[in-house]
Amino acid sequence: MKRNAVLAVIVMAVILCAGWSCNSDQRAQVAQAAQDASTVVKGFQQAEILAHQQGTIPDDDHAFIQQSLITVATMGKNLDGCIKSTGSNSGVVSCVNSAVTTIDQLNSEGALHLKSDKARVDFQLAMIGTRTALNVIATILGGNNAGK
Amino acid sequence: MPENKQLDPVALANLLSVLATVALQAYQQIQQNHAKQLATAQQVVDSALASAEANWDAVIAAAQAELKK
Numbered sequence: 001m002k003r004n005a006v007l008a009v010i011v012m013a014v015i016l017c018a019g020w021s022c023n024s025d026q027r028a029q030v031a032q033a034a035q036d037a038s039t040v041v042k043g044f045q046q047a048e049i050l051a052h053q054q055g056t057i058p059d060d061d062h063a064f065i066q067q068s069l070i071t072v073a074t075m076g077k078n079l080d081g082c083i084k085s086t087g088s089n090s091g092v093v094s095c096v097n098s099a100v101t102t103i104d105q106l107n108s109e110g111a112l113h114l115k116s117d118k119a120r121v122d123f124q125l126a127m128i129g130t131r132t133a134l135n136v137i138a139t140i141l142g143g144n145n146a147g148k
Numbered sequence: 149m150p151e152n153k154q155l156d157p158v159a160l161a162n163l164l165s166v167l168a169t170v171a172l173q174a175y176q177q178i179q180q181n182h183a184k185q186l187a188t189a190q191q192v193v194d195s196a197l198a199s200a201e202a203n204w205d206a207v208i209a210a211a212q213a214e215l216k217k
Binding site for chain 2: 041063070
């Protein structure tokens with residue numbers, strides 16, 4: 001009986017050593033990707049404001065873009081909250097997919113509403129960059145909206 | 149017919165006891181390392197999300213300021 005107990009302890013230790021799963025790196029990568037998305041948007045906004053001040057982006061386009069950025073930033077804050085509070089990978093992937101849908105919608109609206117070529121191209125690039133950063137999150141967690 | 153040699157039961161028990169002690173120590177070390185890893189990863193997560201939050205707030209504030217002009 002004593003020998004069996006000792007052997008059970010050894011087996012348990014081996015199993016725990018071999019099978020230890022650690023998704024702490026995964027969570028760190030997800031949080032970093034979320035930060036990257038926010039950095040892309042903030043950088044684009046600063047460049048767009050400067051371009052508008054220099055007169056290369058018309059007022060209407062500028063207003064449309066800034067309004068869209070409020071939508072993107074609000075979506076970004078919601079996604080961050082989701083990453084913090086959701087316990088499951090599938091829950092976060094669902095939040096990411098919802099965010100990507102919002103980005104795609106804004107991108108389509110931008111193509112329709114923006115008159116200036118520069119504004120349209122810059123806006124599209126910013127949305128693609130943000131979408132890419134969000135897709136990284138989905139890929140890390142095993143769900144991917146990249147094909148859509 | 150030669151006698152089959154058997155392991156001394158006391159020696160075997162001692163060996164198993166030593167192995168169990170080593171395994172337990174290894175398990176405890178792994179637990180401590182894992183706890184440290186989790187704490188470090190949590191710091192990275194918290195820092196990255198705090199930075200993202202600050203960026204989003206800055207974007208909203210700047211956009212609202214631009215729209216008021």
